[in-house]
Amino acid sequence: MIEIGGLPAHVLLVHAVVVLAPIAGLGAIVYAVARRWWGYLAWPLGVLSLGLVPVTLLTAQAGEQLEKVRPASALVHEHAQQGDVLKVVSVIFFILVAAMLIVTYEPFGRRLAFLGGLRGNRTVRGALLIAAALAGAFFIYQSIITGHSGAASVWAR
Template sequence: MSTLNGLPAHILLVHAIVVLVPLAALLLVLSIARPSLRERLAGPNAVLSLVVLALVPVTTSAGEWLQSRVGSTETVRKHAEQGDTALYVVIPLAAMALVVWWRGREADALIERPGGGGGGVATLTRTYLAPTTRVVTTVVAVLAVLAAVAAVYDVYLIGDSGAAATWQDSFSSTPLPDAPQGG
């Protein structure tokens, strides 16, 4: 992908990444921290995380296209190298979003069936991610929070290096003589 509406696609796609990765991370943490929200958030967040996972390679590819058309500076190279790390933090973020969603589905699949003798008999469907096990729940929660923090921090670092590559030494700290005066 090269341009959208005459602008480099990378600079437009980056905005989606900068908004959607932290949003997916926040929804993941909320799904872990608030079981009451998990049912409503886990499914949409799993879909959102997969969309983000698909957007990252498209964005980095558009960035490579743009890199070959701007001056090669140290800040541009640094940004490109950091941009290549995005996939490595978005994969765990998406994986944890899927695990949280799937565990919720498995927990919902634990059904109560009426049994003989006047009492109910719990019947378990086959589960793979131990939705009722406290130890597994704790491990999943810790891994999910780590994945969320790593993804947000990496996007911050990539964005900071991209801003430096774009704007460093590109503007004046004082207004230009013919610039409109404003507050």
Template sequence: MQTVNGLPAHVLLVHAIVVLLPLSAALLALTALWPAARRRLAGPNAILSLLVVVLVPITTSAGEWLEHRLSANPLIHRHAELGDTAIYAAIGVAAMAVVLWWRQRESTGRTPAKRTFLAPTSNALTTTLTVIAVLVAGAAVYDVVRIGDSGAKASWNNWAARRP
């Protein structure tokens, strides 16, 4: 899918990434910091973040298709290079979201005889995972802003200075 109703698919798909990746990152930080939110939102956020991991390569593939149809431009090239980093941000958020969900799952309704892998009662591990989750979430949001800014500059460079 490279076009949708005559428009480049990248232009449409990018809006999903710009909304869903920061949303998933914010939910990651929220579920890491707030146990009540973790109980309710860790599972849905794990699903959302995995969806984002699927959407990112589709969006970047559509972006590469579009890049090859435009004239050579260093701003577009820079945006494409930065866009390739979105998958790492999405995978980081998804991995941490799954870990937090799994850990929450292990901590609820389990008998003592059941083996747990992520030490749901360990305060040291909870603190470590919280710090990592907040850092990963912040890095993901920063990455999306950086990629979006470069895309906006590539699309709208000197637009206001042009005369009709």
């Protein structure tokens, strides 16, 4: 079992996901609806969405290890299932955010000249903005549901 300072790592890592996932989701939503914020949000949103993938996967792995050494209840199993969904959502969220940033934010798009046709296509740009905003909303929702099921598994008696 992965431990940090004698505590199960899942107990500590989960806080990064619970805090950063909703921030990233909200950032994607704001980016999609407020063009004037693109210059401010592009890099932080890209880095945050990329960083959340390994943090989410590591947190889930630490949780699975913790589940093996502690008695598991139905609530723990529900939390593990929600965590599995959150892992997939974090990867999909990153892919959509990366695609949105490449197509909408000039400094990213300049480096990828082969995407010139996509960058000029308003339909593609609009579809990616909508998809990333929806993914951001679902990322927020799934992180709340997963966190709630985890808290219920610990505190419900």
